Structure formats: C-alpha cells, structure tokens
Amino acid sequence: MTRPNAPEQMPYEGPPDYRVVGRHAVFPQTDHDEIERINFLAQMNRHLSTRVVPGVRAAYDNRIAPGFEKANGRALADRHEARRASLQDPAFTLWSALRRMTMEQRQQAGRWTAIRQREALAEKAAALTEGDTRLRLDPSLPIPRYVSAVDHHCMPGSYHSEYFPGDVTNGANYDHAGFVTTAGLLGKYSDGGGHAVVKWVQRNFPDFKPQAILEIGGTVGHSSLPIAIAYPEAHMTVADLGAPVLRYGLARAKSLGVDNISFVQASGEDLSIFPDASFDWIQTTMFLHELSNSALDNIMRETRRLLKPGGIVLHVEQPQFTPDMPLFEQVMRDWDAFYNNEPFWSRMHELDLDQHMVDAGFDREKLIHGGVTGVVDRDLFPDAAEDDTEDYGRKAAWHVIGATV
C-alpha cells in the first residue's frame, strides 16, 4: 500500500497533502484554508470507501440480500432490484447521503476558489491564448441534452457554461479540485490516465509513429498532454463541447511547455471540420459514460471515418458489468448513475461495446481489449496498481477497448 508524501519511518495510508499537486499558469491560487478544505474532503472520501463501505457490504450480505430472499422466496435478480432493496437499508442510505454531500461540498469548495478569482484567471488565459490558432471556438455549437439535462458528477454548469466572455471558471474548478474524488490517484497533473495510455500503447504498439492524434471529450487536456509529450513528432488535437475547458486547456498546456496541441470546440458526433482519414490515433478517456446511446454510435462512426489506414482508436473506461460481477459490486458501481448525475453510466456499462464497434464499421478481428491503471509519480502519489482500496467506479483502474483499421 502507498505512503505518498511520508517519510519511510512514518506509516501512512491515504491521499497525499494537496500541496504536492502540480501548478501551472492558470491553476487557481489556493490559500491555506482552501487547501485544507480539499485535504479534508479527500480524506472524507477515503474514510467513506475504506471505513464505511465495509459496513454497507456487511449490511448487503447479512440483511439486504437474505431479507429480500426471505420475503420473496427467491434471490435478488439483478443490480436494479438489488439497488432498490439497498435503498431500504439504513447502512446504504446513510453512506449514500454522506457520499452525495461530500461531492456537493467538493463542488462548492472548488467553485469558491475558482469564482473568487475568475476575472484574473480569464486574463491569464487570454494572455496565453489570444490570437493563437491552436484554440478554435464555435459559439454556435449546440450543447446536447446528454450534457445539458443534468450536470455530470454534480458539477454546476458542467464543462460548457461560461459566466462572461473569456471565462474559464468551470475549467479551473474541474482541474484543481478533482483531487478530492481521485484522492491523488491520478497524480501531480491529474494525468495518470494519459500516462497509463501512453505506457500501454508503447508496450503494445512499439513501432507506432502517429503524426496526427485526436482526443474526443478531452476537456482541459489531462489525458492528452502525456500523449502529446510522448509523441513530440505528432500533433495532438483535443475536441470538446465546452469553451471554458478548452480556453483553460490551451493556456495550461502552453504554460507547461506543451506546444504540439490544439483545442477545438466541436461535438464528437459531428467532426465534419476534419476530412476522412485525418488521424492516426483517436483516444477517449473516461468519456463514453457521459454520452447517450445515439451519441456513442455517432462518435464511433466518426472515429471510423477519421482514422487513417493503420490507425488506432482507443477508449478507456471503467469495467463493463458482466454476469460474474457480484451484485453488490454492480450496485456500488451503479451508484454514480443514479445519485451522482451520471445518467448514461448504468446503461453504457451494460452495452456490448464490441458489437457497437462492429456496427460502426470496425472489423471484429481487429478489436483491441486491455486494462490499465493510473501511472503517477510514486514518490508523492499513491499508485493505483498497488492500492487495495476500492472506491467503486472511481478507482484509477480502467478497461481499454479499441480497434485498428
């Protein structure tokens, strides 16, 4: 288990002090109490997953499942029935209430810090991005209902709302306080997912020399920058619906010394701004669950159209539901769908993604399957591969599904 940020002689398990996070030009300033609020909330999430969830599991095993069986003469049939039965149990509801309010407190804490300095952040972002052709915004872009109807992970205003021209508030909130949810498992620049993808591709496709790379739904570039850095001969394009995250993303990238990257406001469902066969590599990272059924299929068709011959598409996601996954784990993994504003999470994780890929025009023989865990600076951050805590649906351990063409 991990001992981030702690001398060897001091045993410690848990998130590192927030002060080890990496900063850049548009990273919001955080005063003492703002930092300690984030530290507290990261510890709250860890407490819930390590100290409270075992009690929820015991309630499920000892009361919820047997109670249902006794009352109905049969076992719980599926995760939906198991979730509804769990909602009748005080262990599940108390944990749920605490988990929900911790997320709300995280959003409030992050928004406080971002909003109080948002004019200054916008000025810094403007100084870094104005006149730069690597930022292409489209104010006429409609925001689809799967993004606008409920704010994903209870983040008010989601990725796309802007409060004044040039605003980066929601990018700054998303970037600097995500630490609360990941407890440091995504590393110094919240980029452990991107590093994991790079490591996986370099191991599995050592001769791959991409020139043009696209990340769809890349927000501020957390996962894209490690790819751009690992392939300096290539140009990385980040497409996203949200102007605040894209402005923030280019400013962040440039101030971190990453220049082979562009940020484009576009829907992954319609990337007609790019001609057929434009990219060698198309990536999505923890993105598919924030879509809709039709959007997922449209995006898969667009990725097929946009890939060059010999190109690769990779989607990194939390694991799918499978018949051998215990119902308790399924209920826990489903929690975000119902109680943390991730409406597509539940249905997305039961899809036959292979079939969707094939329907989008990919060759079944050329599908790719794998698994990755977050790659971080292990001197300071906990390593997901060695971390035995399980915060269902949030751990930095993902499945890879993709294809070559």
Added chain:
Amino acid sequence: MSVNDAIAQAGAKAAGKRPYFLDEEVETVLAITMATVQELAVSRQRIDTLERLLEDKGVLKRQEIETFTPDPAAAIERALSNQELIARILRIVQQRNEAADLASDVASEEVGNEIGSRP
C-alpha cells in the same frame, strides 16, 4: 465583485433533481453538520500551521502547549468559556426542557387571537 459572486454561486445546485436518502429534514441537518465538520477540520489545520510557524520562528515550543498549565484566573476564564460554548450550542435542549416543565404553554398565535378578539 468575485467574492460576492463566490458567496452567491459557489454552492449552486447542479442541474438534476437531488436525491434524498434519509428523511429530508434529517439529511438537511446532516449536510449542515458535515459542512461544519469540514470547517472545524480546516480550523484545526490552521491552528496546527500557526503552532508550527511559531515554533519555527522560536516564539514557542509546541511541547509547551502540551504541558501548558493556566494560572488559576485563566483556568476559570477557560472553564467559563467552555460552559458558555456548551450553553450556546445546546440552547434548543434547554428550551425543550423548560417547555416540558411548564404546566401550560401558550403560543403567540393563541394569545393574538385572545387579546385581539372583539368583546
């Protein structure tokens, strides 16, 4: 003004109907309590920061805090401060107890009806 904006908007509701897992009033009070706990944690960290900075600057040794003994007058001031804090926080318990001791308790609305009625 950004601080006013932050006060007004940091706690904005996310789009999407909020689920309540417990009785809504109970969950509301729990949410207030947990936000207060958060601020208590922040205050404790701030005190710890102060102690360490003061020690670093040679103003005090933190061990002096652990072995601190107030003089008798200070001890009484501190004891009264604790009593005051408890009394403030448990006001509602005091008021419930006082109400339980009354033979009858009349509501303002009833008195209003009584003294405002025409003869």
